[in-house]
Amino acid sequence: MSEEWIADRMHLIDASGIRKVFDLAAKMENPINLSIGQPHFDTPDSIKDALCQAVRDGKNAYSQTQGIAPLIGKIQAQVDETYGHADRQVFISSGTSGALMLVLNALINPGDEVIIFDPYFVMYTHLTRVVGGTPVFVETYPDFSIDIEKVRAAITDRTKLILFNSPSKPT
Structure with a gap:
């Protein structure tokens, strides 16, 4: 494919890592x-x-865009009980990269800094740069603990x- 068809922001992503x-x-x-996720x-x-039972029961269509209410309610109750903060709202997605892209697009403006703990999943820096953010790294070596x-x-x-994703996939 010709480079002229590729958006400039894609040059911010290095798939080689x-x-x-x-x-x-x-x-x-x-x-x-x-x-x-491939054990x-x-x-x-x-x-x-x-x-299989869920499919037989007809639970095989698209869910509502805001998610499955009973699932969100149950997880939100656990979060509320664990953290006791009304500002902790559950967000459920079908995958990490898509969720991060949504969150970063919603929150990060060009020049905003995103603190990322090292070691980190390689996409964190790329996704941050694609939305115009600046990654700032905080090392967790040698024991992967956050100082x-x-x-x-x-x-x-x-x-x-x-x-915040700890231990941030040191695999």
Whole structure:
């Protein structure tokens, strides 16, 4: 495909990072891939049976755009009980990358900073840059723990969001 058809913002995404990880893993003896939701074991029969039953019960159409109310209600109740903050609202999506793209598009303006804990999933930086944000990295080495002083030091007047995912896929 000709480069003229590709949007300029796509040059902000370097797909080679994740390819390097998979190339490295291919050279390892018996690696277990925990990185992209493809476990080394089959889906348990109880889950398969529940899925088949849901299809037989007619639960196989698009859900409402705001999500399945009973599911959101149950998860929201758990969040409320755990955190006790009225400002913690549940958002459910069908995948992490799509959800992050929605959130970053909704919250980040050009020049806003997004704190990302290192190590991180390679798409965090790309998605941040695509929406015009600036990634700011906070290291968690050697034990992948978050040092609050490092976080405080990284916060500036331009900080808009802390992308909190711990241990942030150190796989």
